[in-house]
Amino acid sequence: MIKVRPGIVLTKICGEYILVAAYEARQFCPYTKILNDTGALIWECLTDNQSIPEIAEELKQSFDIPADINIEKTISDYLEILHVNGYLLYEEDTE
Amino acid sequence: MTRELANTYKAIYAGYPVVYRFRIPYTYRYFGSFAQQCEETSEEILLPEEIIAGRAALYPEGTKKGYIEYKELIPYTAGHLLRYQCSIFHAVSFIFRGKAWLLTAPSGTGKTTQYMNWVQLHPNEIIVISGDMPVLAMDHGRSIQVCPSPWNGKEKMGNAVSAELGGIIILNQDKSNSIRFADKKESILTLFSQFMAIPESKEEIRILSDMIQRIVAEVPIWVFSNTGTVESTMVLRQTIEDYLALEVNE
Numbered sequence: 001m002i003k004v005r006p007g008i009v010l011t012k013i014c015g016e017y018i019l020v021a022a023y024e025a026r027q028f029c030p031y032t033k034i035l036n037d038t039g040a041l042i043w044e045c046l047t048d049n050q051s052i053p054e055i056a057e058e059l060k061q062s063f064d065i066p067a068d069i070n071i072e073k074t075i076s077d078y079l080e081i082l083h084v085n086g087y088l089l090y091e092e093d094t095e
Numbered sequence: 096m097t098r099e100l101a102n103t104y105k106a107i108y109a110g111y112p113v114v115y116r117f118r119i120p121y122t123y124r125y126f127g128s129f130a131q132q133c134e135e136t137s138e139e140i141l142l143p144e145e146i147i148a149g150r151a152a153l154y155p156e157g158t159k160k161g162y163i164e165y166k167e168l169i170p171y172t173a174g175h176l177l178r179y180q181c182s183i184f185h186a187v188s189f190i191f192r193g194k195a196w197l198l199t200a201p202s203g204t205g206k207t208t209q210y211m212n213w214v215q216l217h218p219n220e221i222i223v224i225s226g227d228m229p230v231l232a233m234d235h236g237r238s239i240q241v242c243p244s245p246w247n248g249k250e251k252m253g254n255a256v257s258a259e260l261g262g263i264i265i266l267n268q269d270k271s272n273s274i275r276f277a278d279k280k281e282s283i284l285t286l287f288s289q290f291m292a293i294p295e296s297k298e299e300i301r302i303l304s305d306m307i308q309r310i311v312a313e314v315p316i317w318v319f320s321n322t323g324t325v326e327s328t329m330v331l332r333q334t335i336e337d338y339l340a341l342e343v344n345e
Contacts, residue, residue, distance in 0.1 A: 023293050034283075
């Protein structure tokens with residue numbers, strides 16, 4: 001189970017999406033991170049507690065994704081990057 | 096019989112009050128004319144007790160506790176001011192041609208050097224607002240104002256003057272001089288990093304985001320790679336002059 005770390009907020013400034021870590025979360029991740037449109041949609045899905053297959057469905061509906069791309073694996077890899085950077089928590093994480 | 100006042104002081108930033116209860120009796124001295132003793136209120140900023148001792152190791156040995164309290168109150172003050180769409184920004188700020196210009200960069204990058212070069216070249220044409228941390232105010236649809244604060248850096252450069260924000264210059268040290276407009280992403284990330292407020296909630300992030308959006312939308316932001324020499328300062332001055340001339344002609 002993946003969830004967004006409490007205290008992380010997605011904001012949009014002049015068309016750019018940015019993750020911002022509020023006070024409590026800043027010890028675990030960088031203060032800010034720019035996301036592209038795809039990353040922002042994935043983040044919004046995560047905040048709605050959607051699963052990877054559900055997120056993949058959302059992406060297919062919103063973007064032209066080539067058929068040969070393993071979209072669920074791509075999402076998993078992206079989530080791992082966000083996890084390593086401290087923006088996401090896996091259920092087994094303890095701090 | 097007069098009631099004895101606690102160590103409670105009110106400071107006004109950009110017209111907005113912040114009330115402090117200082118832990119160290121002489122901390123108010125570092126605030127100069129900003130701090131006026133006042134009655135206790137329910138909304139005082141009181142530095143958590145462990146902060147002064149806990150952060151002391153980050154200061155040179157022998158630093159006075161009052162000075163540590165004065166410095167450690169910066170993010171708390173910056174956060175408190177967000178409710179007024181104000182906050183404290185890390186930059187040397189000065190008035191040139193009627194507008195305020197911010198030289199911003201991490202400490203040690205040459206903000207003060209650029210300012211001092213300007214003073215050396217043209218001593219009568221600029222007035223410093225704050226040598227380290229002005230207050231930016233953008234409430235009620237007013238133009239963005241740059242206002243003084245008591246945090247004026249090692250050189251203690253500051254004046255009780257304010258002006259409309261003209262633009263922001265992000266400084267980089269380099270072996271040659273070049274200046275260009277910052278792109279949106281680097282503008283946004285730099286502004287986040289140079290505001291001294293540490294947002295504590297979704298609402299505070301929203302306010303800070305709105306402030307940054309206004310700055311990026313309303314004023315020029317340049318990246319100035321420079322050598323730190325007086326020649327580099329002449330490049331910067333000419334860039335601002337050219338920009339102002341274009342603004343007048345539009």
